Amino acid sequence: MNPIVELDRATLRIGGHAVLKDISFAIAPGEFIGVLGPNGAGKTTLMRAILGLLPPSAGSLTVFGHAPQCGDAAIGYLPQLRTVLPDLRVRGLDYIASSLHGERWGLPSLSAADRAAIEATLDAVGARDLSHRALSDMSGGERQRLLLAQALMGEPQLLLLDEPLISLDARHQEVVIDVIKKVCRERKITVLFSAHELNQLLGAIDRVLYLGNGHAELGTVEEVVTAPVLSRLYGTEIEVLRAGGHIFVLSRGRDMERDAHMHDHDHGGHDHGHQH
Amino acid sequence: MRTCMTTTTAVTTTGTSTDMFQYEFMTNAFAAAGMVAVVSGVVGYFLVMRGQTFAGHALSHIGFAGATGAGLIGLAPLWGLVGFTLAAGIVMGLLSERISNRDVAIGVVLALSLGFGLLFLHYYTSFATQATALLFGNVLAVDHAMIATLAALGAVTLVALAAIMRPLIFASLQPELAEAKGVPLRAVSTIFLAIVALAVSACAQIVGVLMVFTLMVGPAAAAQRVTTGLWSGLALSAALALSEAWLGIVIAYYTDWPVSFCIATLSALVYFAALAMPRGRPAHSR
Numbered sequence: 001m002n003p004i005v006e007l008d009r010a011t012l013r014i015g016g017h018a019v020l021k022d023i024s025f026a027i028a029p030g031e032f033i034g035v036l037g038p039n040g041a042g043k044t045t046l047m048r049a050i051l052g053l054l055p056p057s058a059g060s061l062t063v064f065g066h067a068p069q070c071g072d073a074a075i076g077y078l079p080q081l082r083t084v085l086p087d088l089r090v091r092g093l094d095y096i097a098s099s100l101h102g103e104r105w106g107l108p109s110l111s112a113a114d115r116a117a118i119e120a121t122l123d124a125v126g127a128r129d130l131s132h133r134a135l136s137d138m139s140g141g142e143r144q145r146l147l148l149a150q151a152l153m154g155e156p157q158l159l160l161l162d163e164p165l166i167s168l169d170a171r172h173q174e175v176v177i178d179v180i181k182k183v184c185r186e187r188k189i190t191v192l193f194s195a196h197e198l199n200q201l202l203g204a205i206d207r208v209l210y211l212g213n214g215h216a217e218l219g220t221v222e223e224v225v226t227a228p229v230l231s232r233l234y235g236t237e238i239e240v241l242r243a244g245g246h247i248f249v250l251s252r253g254r255d256m257e258r259d260a261h262m263h264d265h266d267h268g269g270h271d272h273g274h275q276h
Numbered sequence: 277m278r279t280c281m282t283t284t285t286a287v288t289t290t291g292t293s294t295d296m297f298q299y300e301f302m303t304n305a306f307a308a309a310g311m312v313a314v315v316s317g318v319v320g321y322f323l324v325m326r327g328q329t330f331a332g333h334a335l336s337h338i339g340f341a342g343a344t345g346a347g348l349i350g351l352a353p354l355w356g357l358v359g360f361t362l363a364a365g366i367v368m369g370l371l372s373e374r375i376s377n378r379d380v381a382i383g384v385v386l387a388l389s390l391g392f393g394l395l396f397l398h399y400y401t402s403f404a405t406q407a408t409a410l411l412f413g414n415v416l417a418v419d420h421a422m423i424a425t426l427a428a429l430g431a432v433t434l435v436a437l438a439a440i441m442r443p444l445i446f447a448s449l450q451p452e453l454a455e456a457k458g459v460p461l462r463a464v465s466t467i468f469l470a471i472v473a474l475a476v477s478a479c480a481q482i483v484g485v486l487m488v489f490t491l492m493v494g495p496a497a498a499a500q501r502v503t504t505g506l507w508s509g510l511a512l513s514a515a516l517a518l519s520e521a522w523l524g525i526v527i528a529y530y531t532d533w534p535v536s537f538c539i540a541t542l543s544a545l546v547y548f549a550a551l552a553m554p555r556g557r558p559a560h561s562r
Contacts (some may be wrong), residue, residue: 089509098450103457104442106439
């Protein structure tokens with residue numbers, strides 16, 4: 001089968017800085033890929049490249065067998081939650097509706113078929129009641145479900161989920177992962193799911209894409225999450241411990257992933273000035 | 277305020293009873309305020325949705341410098357207002373939202389504009405009587421020519437807004453996704469701020485540059501508290517702005533208080549009433 005996403009010696013640059021250098025990998029149809037790596041490793045950059053917003057400066061990147069096209073309806077995208085205004089008094093239905101043909105000029109319209117499609121998708125992620133509730137009244141977990149429903153609109157074949165677990169507590173993280181796993185298995189959607197912590201994803205992912213230090217490594221958890229591979233990606237000596245079905249990535253005795261996660265919480269309320 | 281209220285004083289003494297519509301300046305005031313209120317309510321709804329109300333406020337202050345500057349070189353103040361706000365709106369849009377949302381930068385430009393307005397007034401002293409009208413509005417002095425101009429401004433504003441409404445909403449609610457779907461974010465933002473500039477210019481004719489918030493932000497913010505639907509919110513925002521403007525003129529007619537004061541008071545009352553309402557009530561109409 002032809003790969004859904006394929007990079008061949010691709011280099012992705014932002015403002016002259018090579019975020020990912022000379023990377024090659026291929027993602028097969030229907031795969032659920034966990035995208036991991038330290039902050040600034042290029043998780044968002046990679047997704048923006050797949051969306052066609054950032055052409056590779058060298059090498060090739062193909063999506064569905066051709067160069068990525070900006071606005072491709074076959075790609076569902078859940079951006080990292082940065083710009084939801086705190087006091088957005090817009091109900092879920094209108095929020096999702098805004099993305100339907102939102103690139104066309106003119107007045108917005110919502111046909112009965114559009115409305116039914118939105119409600120069906122909300123149903124699929126167990127969030128039907130969100131259609132008439134204001135965004136500002138939703139919890140973090142509810143917003144993520146709403147965004148997930150939106151990413152699923154229009155029957156995408158590829159889903160790019162950028163940190164959908166951020167700012168959720170452990171219970172809501174599990175719920176979100178379960179919903180994504182179930183819907184994507186049913187619909188045979190290929191998924192790239194970026195996250196800070198590997199452990200919650202272990203039960204859902206087929207393979208893991210680890211980014212770091214400009215490199216990328218795609219493989220099974222057993223192949224990639226090892227001391228030599230991660231030491232190369234983090235650029236420092238890494239230990240990997242497996243205990244009780246969990247994997248701990250340690251640098252000089254400190255838990256790398258947990259540090260990264262805490263770091264992100266510190267900045268949760270701010271505008272992330274630069275793109276990773 | 278004396279200068280612009282002399283007409284009303286005359287009215288209340290001669291026509292204590294009833295029919296305010298027998299006076300042409302009153303019908304003119306209702307027509308002008310009505311058109312401007314609807315435009316302000318609709319444009320203001322998007323201003324509030326995008327969190328750019330402060331930018332709208334700044335545009336009106338920049339317009340003050342334009343209006344007084346136009347007076348200095350012998351042009352109609354309205355065209356100075358339109359020219360300056362339009363130029364400033366386009367520049368703010370092109371500098372990207374990241375900069376145009378910076379409160380400090382906007383605040384500095386706002387104060388600088390008022391300063392320039394003062395300088396222009398200083399060199400054109402005979403214009404000073406009109407300064408109060410510019411700052412606080414003078415809807416009772418509106419004539420037929422001004423109504424025609426306001427109608428044209430309002431029509432251009434609404435047509436342009438209708439043309440960009442769909443991508444504007446998408447870009448306002450979810451900029452990252454809109455960008456991924458091919459919406460030209462900067463173009464949409466720039467066109468929108470140009471539209472706001474025109475609406476601000478029209479609004480300043482009614483309530484003055486210092487008080488455009490009363491018609492552009494108050495009703496829209498109140499509407500968004502009360503309803504979460506898009507169309508119901510837009511309609512409510514326009515209806516609130518219209519009723520506040522008209523009721524404000526009526527109250528001013530019977531009390532001899534300045535019209536802008538009456539509209540500002542109503543706007544504030546409605547906003548705080550909306551704040552006090554219980555939150556999270558679903559709206560089912562669209």
